[in-house]
Amino acid sequence: MRLRQPFNGYMLSSGHFMFHVAFLMGSYYAFYYVLDGKYHSEEEKSVLWQLNCAHILVPIFDLLSYILCKREWWVCSKVLNIISIFQY
Numbered sequence: 772m773r774l775r776q777p778f779n780g781y782m783l784s785s786g787h788f789m790f791h792v793a794f795l796m797g798s799y800y801a802f803y804y805v806l807d808g809k810y811h812s813e814e815e816k817s818v819l820w821q822l823n824c825a826h827i828l829v830p831i832f833d834l835l836s837y838i839l840c841k842r843e844w845w846v847c848s849k850v851l852n853i854i855s856i857f858q859y
Contacts, residue, residue, distance in 0.1 A: 788830045795826040829855045 802808060802819060810816045832855045839848040 788833065791826045791830050795823060798823055798826070 798819065810819075832851045836848045836851040836855075839845075839851070
């Protein structure tokens, strides 16, 4: 990846199923083993929930988008792609 194209890293990590699974497992590990399953504030709980939700929904949306493309429902596929971008 060239340094002149900073969004290539985002594109790499946003569309790959294994990155999202790794991020999701890492967040659970950090919460339950590093923080001992304790929240320090409600904002922390909200942020962790949003991140976990995004890492669960993006692969699901990618799979649905792939299925919709195969059935030639292009607009619905692109809508799911746009929704998955805004989850970050």
